Amino acid sequence: MVIERASVTANELIAEGIFQMNVSAPKIAGENPSPGQFINISVIDSWFHPLRRPMSIAGREGESLKIIYKIFGAGTRLLSEFPVGSFIDLLGPLGNTFELTEGATPVLVGGGVGLAPILWFDETLRSNGIDHTTIIGARHSGEHFLEHCPKEGFILTTDDGTVGIKGTVLPTIESICLEMENPKLFACGPEPMLKAVKQFAEKETVLCELSVESYMGCATGICQGCAIEHKSSSISEHSYHERFSLVCLDGPIYNAKDIRFP
């Protein structure tokens, strides 16, 4: 965990409302982040926004890190205005990582900008020759910037069928998982999608890890702000009770069984 003023090497619109930023961040990259982990970004030097914005790492190449983000409010708008060559204040790498289970075949699911950590995980599995399938959902083709390659196990879905398979990610998840011996789901995306994935996984007793979001004060365990409801039976080290877990330290990746959505 380190704070670094990284230089912005790219920052552009890659799909409808979706931006990609690349930064050269040798220190954070030097800590060998893994897929699932995130960075926490100061979007402005002034104290108008006292809090950083958490963003999943969407890729790493040497000293370069990538994030993929959507303009949601004032902070992400500011993020989109960093010109190439400017410097940006990052804290990272933070959080835990996706974990493979011996003998289980990974099925990766990304919805909306939730694709960010999934893409990186996909890339890592691919370069390690680990067999897996990746499903990326969006509302329509304008929101996709990737190619539908079902033969290579890289499947796009759109709600309106304008690219890839028509429908939400759910039917595709179902048809793929139910054909597999021992699938393990890894999903990141909007809460309704995560809920549906969790429900499916529980019904079919499929292994499942979810990457969740939570408003964060510090991302370093000193504010207790990022708690989520948690059903683990052991008292968590940081949150002092089995009922809550700190997303910044214990997450953002959870066993789907352990968390409860409001």
Next chain:
Amino acid sequence: MVIERASVTANELIAEGIFQMNVSAPKIAGENPSPGQFINISVIDSWFHPLRRPMSIAGREGESLKIIYKIFGAGTRLLSEFPVGSFIDLLGPLGNTFELTEGATPVLVGGGVGLAPILWFDETLRSNGIDHTTIIGARHSGEHFLEHCPKEGFILTTDDGTVGIKGTVLPTIESICLEMENPKLFACGPEPMLKAVKQFAEKETVLCELSVESYMGCATGICQGCAIEHKSSSISEHSYHERFSLVCLDGPIYNAKDIRFP
């Protein structure tokens, strides 16, 4: 008085710590501002800085307005970061103007960035063929971006003598005014300079107008924030008592006799 999103056509360092910004502001320029008047600048769209920054108009050419400013705090720093081609939110023209007195020869005095309104006044007098002298003071040559042309009645002074006449503006004011039949001083600059000019003017009963500064809330007369001590014997329309005057409406130019420095 109008609010306008003006486009920045120049914004650069012109001397040590001194910037010049040109904007294309057809609406404000269309209201025919005069030397002495100012604009009030929103330095950031967010509400971190709820108040605008007042800046004298330092020149006008058609639809183009010029300001000359020093980086003083966070707001003026932000001002210096507006790139050419960006837009800036201006309110103006505001305040009153320098007024010539029939039969009196203008002697203009600018100290530091107080030269801004003085330069424009000088230019206006020059183009109207009105005989006058202008004295611009700075600490040393690095702070000057103009040429010392005593023959044309345009005199620079520096505390250390690195350009123009050595010393503060005072001795030069004295020697020039005391040689004149009926001088009228017009001065803008740091408070100690204004105090000294006022003292001189009162001692020698020289006509004298000063441009003063005051923290401003609104610059439109609705907050009563910009009051200064004022000795006029008539009750001012806006400040409800002879003791105070609102710099944004009744100023920034005052008869030196009427104001009192703390």
Next chain:
Amino acid sequence: MSCNLTVEIAGVSFKNPIFVASGTFGYGLETQELTDSSSLGAVITKSITRHPREGNPPPRIVETPSGMINSIGLANMGVERYIDTVIPRIDEIGTAVITNIAGFSIDDYLYVMEKLEACKAPICGYEINISCPNVEAGRMEFAVDPELTGRLTESLREVTKKLLIIKLSPNVTGIASIALAAEQAGADAVSAINTVFGMSIDTQSRSPYVQTNVGGLSGPAVRPVGIACVYKISRKVNIPIIGIGGITSANDAVEYILAGASVVQVGTANYKNADTARSMIDELELYLAENGIENLSELTGGVIPNE
């Protein structure tokens, strides 16, 4: 869909719930070049006192993070001149006008209100600034004491049938009890909040930036404080609440309305742009349309508390 923005307070109807706050819009006549005051729900004029007041010595204003501190000291023209120069021009404002009154004794307030009643000023009511020291009660501010607030409200209630609005201070332990005292004493509405005590010191000169040392903090910085106050008051009183503090956009106004405000006032934001309040009216209509709300009143107090 067209939305109904009109709102009623104790029988007085306003075009919309976007008002401008006392001390931040002058007497309503100063910024006609910059905005159209006739679009506003109402204009609250700068506090008027019995005698003209020169106000505090400068400096009177300083910026703070997302806010500002002021110590204007109730500089105003006094009720006489207000009646002579502002009242005759009130129709130029083009919308409802509420006169804000300040004073240092109950008599002061009564004097001003009686003068205004006597001249049949075409205003729709009064907002009473009670954040003033009561010289008769050991300079304790009216606003900190339910009993003082109640007595003042009662006395004023006897003098006017027009809207009587008590403007509350956030600098108290229990703002809701003060609101309750005002309600019980006959106020038609309460407004909250006035400025929050604040201070900022020049570390070079070592002097506070405003002449009175401690001044009043306003602006977006205090918005959460104002919303919390309105919410607390709304749990305790039944009269309408006017929300004030740091409002810069329709979204901010909606936060106040959800918390319990019937209408809101825009203050400090007018300084950056005197057209801020007016432009919020269109934004507000858009919000209502997008959310399928036909009547603004459906929103008032519509917060869905978490517990």
Next chain:
Amino acid sequence: MSCNLTVEIAGVSFKNPIFVASGTFGYGLETQELTDSSSLGAVITKSITRHPREGNPPPRIVETPSGMINSIGLANMGVERYIDTVIPRIDEIGTAVITNIAGFSIDDYLYVMEKLEACKAPICGYEINISCPNVEAGRMEFAVDPELTGRLTESLREVTKKLLIIKLSPNVTGIASIALAAEQAGADAVSAINTVFGMSIDTQSRSPYVQTNVGGLSGPAVRPVGIACVYKISRKVNIPIIGIGGITSANDAVEYILAGASVVQVGTANYKNADTARSMIDELELYLAENGIENLSELTGGVIPNE
């Protein structure tokens, strides 16, 4: 010139006046990768209670203009585990540690303090968070009542000879009277301010952003409030004051010190960068050098009031 930054409170000496605030620096051990806590004047640990507390349900945090609202609900490990896991590691923090205690009855506070006294915890004192409802006094917060504050202080004073600091709430009519009650009951110092009541509502879901609806506002937005409180307290009490609220830079710290604070605590700013407080120490030295001040104490209360 080398400046002397050491400061003493009731006989306890600190390296410098830059502390970190309770709840904003964990137990002092979490951010060792990001900063060097041993440089700090002191670390105040997260409020500890008699029993472990899970804290409030999420969401617990939201950003506001130049500030944030929190409703953590005193999530903490409880005194038992604090003694078992933090106390043995206190030397890793490398500087003075002050344990912050919270409770819902005088007994609660006493229980925690007695445990800590009994185990001879190597801490230099206690900061008492009195912004908690007293269940025995009808859930009234200790912090709003001089009598309750006095009684609590008195009881704790009997148990410890270590530093006893009472942490005051700004959500009161007269913070200085509460400070006075603490002083008279034997407190060694008071700290001010805890968070300001604040609320923010999601206009889409219509629910407040934090689970408890109203939460605690902190950050630069409240700095002027904290400085005003310190100033007011300093006019009324003689014990040292610890300034808290919105401090982000040495300049902010100096404002507090001029207003009357002997030392300051950095809170919310730690979240952006856990090294903020440490980096302020160098900045502060620079300020002192530039202004020819040899001893920090020359600055304390050194404000030059305007009247």
